[in-house]
Amino acid sequence: MELPDVVLPAHGRARDELVNDLRARKSADADWRGGRTWSLVYPAGPDVDEVLHEANNLYLHENALNPFRFPSLADMEREVVAMTAGLLHAPAGASGSMTSGGTESIMQAVRVARDRARAERGVERPTLVVPRTAHPAFAKGAKYFDLELVQIPVDDDFRADVSAAESLIDPARTALVAGSAPNYPFGVIDPIPELAGLAAERGVPFHTDACMGGFVLPFKPDAPPFDFAVPGVSTISSDVHKYGYTTKGASVLLHREGAHVLQYQAFLYDDWPGGLYGSLALAGARPAAPVAAAWSVMNHLGFDGYTRLVNRTLDNVAALRTGIEDLGLRVLGDPTATILAFTHPRIMAIGDRMDEAGWHLDRQSGPEALHMTISPEHHRVIHQFLGDLAAAVADPGTARDAEIRYS
Template sequence: MKIPKNGLPKEEIFKILQSYKGEDLDWKSGKVLGFIYDPGKKVHDVTHEAYTMYLTENALDPLSFPSLLRLENEVVRMTANLLDCNSEVVGNFTSGGTESLILAVKTARDYSRAVKPHIKEPEMVLAITAHSSLFKACHYLGIKPVVTRVHDDTFMADVDAMRTAITDNTILLVASAPGYAHGVVDPVPEIAALALEKDLLCHVDACVGGIHLSYMRKLGYDVPDFNLNVPGVTSLSVDLHKYGYAPKGASIVLHKNKELRKYQIWGCSRWTGYPVINPAITSAKSGGPMAAAWAVLNYMGDEGYMEIVREVMAATQLMIEGVSQIDGLRVLGKPDMCMFALASTTDKINVYRLAEEMKKTGWYLQPQFARENSPSNLHISLNRSTVPQARAFLKDFEETVAEIKNREVDQQTRDLQEELKKLSFTFDDESFFKLAEMAGVTGTEPPERMDKVNMLLEALPYDISEYMLVEYLNNMMTAGNK
């Protein structure tokens, strides 16, 4: 594909773009139970206008665009106040949870370099339920992730296991509020107390839950403690583009004080160009996401958020009770907010096949692999747009489960899973294409069904399945090379 010699008319450009969206998930349907946080048209229109108003302004230099510095400070302070933070807490606006988490881990690494210079091979202790972005942070920053188990019944981090995992090289403990997979909040006070005892930093990943849980507490729900008021917690991340309902590209990383936050910031004056100072990873960036986040917080207000949380939690309770009554399924743990995972208790229900069959009725559920003591399951996140669809979901879901139960178990795929466990693979193209063929994945187009792919990836060792994922994406993202 090449840049056209002569520019296309505006109408044709948008016609093409619209055609490209034809196979995308219908995020306005209320049937996408993951990825999407839809606040409704009124809120969307406000954030869209604020976003485009600041589309061109560059947040690289606050001296050139001081309004962006003001917006960032106000968004950070509104978020910190919602989380009951004291006046010493500081923070910054980032592009999302991944960037916030990487910055929190970078802060811990650079802080340890300054105050514990004897640590040459830093380690971070986190539960198997911690978000994948924390593993990415370790990979990027040269930190060893020390992964611990969670309790079988609650899927909460096992504090005793974390204690055992601490070594002389440990610099950071991590807790989730909640863990994305199961919607369960870790025992933050106990983990933070352990960090205090061992003179370690403690980060709380509240990216998905920070806003929603805070408003649940305002409504009188029994919400576990997780914020920076908990003794021992030194940093916290919270996304505004999830249950804050801001457009994508909006998250906050908070630190207990400026003394810690300075290890997050990077500056450079040694090159021949202008002096650079970055509080986050990116340098040049549109002011759009920041303005939109500011707009949604002010437009919604506490009352607007509480109204949404009240409705979403009622729908969540309805759906959890409904799926729990279906024979052959169970909800994992005791979810603390509007997200949960459901697993099969019988060979007659394969959750990956269930997800594919639900697609036929327009529903999207997220498959999650069996890992450690967490079985194969489907993740469900509710948001404002899901509320009016809750009963329709239960009807379609119950009918789909009944239909699957009446089919024969896919023994061929299960036999293939067992065979995979016995095979030995190497990290090369031949092994990749062999596995891809076994999974029914060929070429650069996404497969029509993912159930077989998910079952096979789940059966592989972590390093092999991750290699497969990387190689597949690397091959798929060459489709435009002609």
Template structure:
């Protein structure tokens, strides 16, 4: 009997062991299957060639990192980067002997007239002259009258903060009206009352925050409503870098889809192939920053509706130009909430809306999406804390400035500014196509951006070749501040109201720059050539550019603490 009990016990233990082993095997193969599915989705979205190239770059960068472990290599690379950093510091953060400098609080505070004098000296420091229209984008000037209106708004609402809506009702009202005016401009379905669903939005500090808020809303919505814990979004390669920032901040996998080489629009077939069960968002631009192309929003809409996913249209750059194209007599394409699959739009009021810097708007088709943008904490000892966007306190003066700018310009004012600015861009594009056989215009720009590249780029160096970055450096010497583009190498100018009167000067100076570069015996060594040429010269170029970009930020945010400069009192 004892022997039978032992056999029964052994049999039971054997079954339990087999059960454990079976469970382990099931878990193992489940994990293998999950990894396999991820790889298949990744390859489907990226394509074999792109995936192989990405893997190659990862291996090369890891190899380069290993090489940096060798003291001789590390010291040489560090020495080169240190010299570049010193050169950047000399250009961006030079010493200004006559300017007031404070690296610690003064023992005795300055009198108000001394502060005024110090501010005057700082405002007179040498800078890029933007007033003549030689700067691409950057300064979206609304004219002297607009500056006077800003100062009036700032003065009346200088201490206001929309976080305290009951204390500053005027700011709350203007905040809501700025959003409502933008929703109306982009043809959102407006709710009949505060309890009805419909178009909704919030103001933000700029286009990047508007994009971040949209991505955060879609991520949280996907988790709450669809159980998606590994979210992915699909964006054109030409989309604004803020989407990459959102992917880093919010843990969203991002797929960059190539654009058509001719039209510069995202390739819809590849967007379709990249969609899977974890996709939470498609993105299009109207227009994009690099070359001013407007993606095929209608085709993206069809995909968004079919797969029941969000579609965000980035109109930060188009802002108060794209909605006015038709009124101003220019061709346009569908881009706003009238396209059924569009669920959100970002629009910068501080660009072509001519509002003070630090002003943008994120809009949604439905309040049911916007609610996922909010941050709400109910267990804080200080009370219930809820904010609509990244910031807690916000400067009500900027909201007042945005509201004043919008109501001052009106439909007629924005229509005329669109006519002037887009007209200037079209004159530049036409001039490049007509008088510069060495250059070509990227895509078919419909709005304010014109990008152009060299037809002989990559055909060797020397006389007759036209490296476009060298043209950019020559234009810089002539006083122009243009943007350098990558993939393909190109330059662009984003036209503003200031550009309208500078078109002829631009085309004249561009002709001179092109002719000078064509006559060069050897490639130049300007800053644009050195920086962007490095990125295309080797597989580790991008890694070195990344390090240089970090050092650039260190220079811009230059650290003076512990104090290294003597405190000067004015």
């Protein structure tokens, strides 16, 4: 990263001037409040926003590193973990912690599994077996913690191919098998019972990545099994800062087996002059606001609030899917949650047209597709979005024609 030609100002600047500067800088950012973004932010409406502002403000300065200094944070963290565990059918004795996000939850699950495999099964050169569609956080965990990443191919429906997985799980080397509920690229849910069953038969732990689905699927009565109700599921990651609707910095990592496994996650150290240092997180100092905000929004919404928001989001998904397919575009796989990916022979040119119309859609490459993560607040823009998409399909232009492949 090239550094800008900037130094610390010799004299401080006035607050009003700075706030104006911040507002001006922000004006070039994605307009998520206007429903223009289809990833990164999960707007749930003004009442949730107000709760989040209050909670973040109240806990702006505290540090969640030391639970003895700020017992309110320790209590709220335990309650967030317990409420999440309850939603995911965790058995009595399960344990867990809050992390900074889905990536940390997944990386910690990978590290814990590696250390368990080493200590309990003597695994020296561990592998991590995940579907090809698994989030890059797994590859990051494999890289940081020195595991070999093994990818399970996916079927035509973009779900992990169970028979291929069979030969990839090696009881002598595999530290962890994982599946997504749902995966990011296509929003489809892997065959979790089958994958977890294969892992369990071989004595290998299984992780369900419910970063996307952890606060959606429990409120969807026809969701396929994906959580601790499935035998063999050992750990689950579930992000409060996605469909739990809190501000960034809040995920939950749960362990079925409780204290026995949590000891692998814990870092305790006293071989220095500074006293005993203990932490379950990758970070040292931890922001307190995400804990307070997660606790507040979960209590503010409750089961009925989440159910209402999930139903509204799924209505949006259904309306968008019908509209997209009616325009002759093809939705990839059969997404059952809150993500849609769709393609067309000229999809990248259509994406360029949608950019020009002020929409922010992620682009995917295998196959080429546009990608949407759908929120409850998107109901306000569906009509306009589909209108702009119709115009883009009718006249995609030639912008990226040379690059178009249809797979």
